[in-house]
Amino acid sequence: FQDINDDEIIGVKSTSIKFKENYKIFIGLCYFICILFLIILGFLGGSKIYYFTFLTFPVMHLFYQMTRFDKNNSNSCLIVFKSNNFFGFLVFLTLLAVNI
Numbered sequence: 001f002q003d004i005n006d007d008e009i010i011g012v013k014s015t016s017i018k019f020k021e022n023y024k025i026f027i028g029l030c031y032f033i034c035i036l037f038l039i040i041l042g043f044l045g046g047s048k049i050y051y052f053t054f055l056t057f058p059v060m061h062l063f064y065q066m067t068r069f070d071k072n073n074s075n076s077c078l079i080v081f082k083s084n085n086f087f088g089f090l091v092f093l094t095l096l097a098v099n100i
Contacts (some may be wrong), residue, residue, distance in 0.1 A: 004016045004071070023071050024069075031062045038055060038091065039052075046100070048096050051094065051098045057091040057093075058087055058091050061083070061090055062087065065080050065083060065084075067086075068080055
């Protein structure tokens, strides 16, 4: 969403343009699918309750991103986009903590 105006000017068919009006629903759906896959990974991996306990941290981070995100503020878009690195790090720490 950070460069949605540029996408509209040059005619790019991006998901940010397609879901411009319902962006919170689209992003929430993407986050839900991500969380669902992480839960399935835990069940398939035979993880113990520790996995699901540690998984609350990445999930809370995604909820924090949803509250922080403002599509009309390009700085907010950039901050949330960059914080995805931290989300990946939290997932990595979750997997590492369970498998030690």
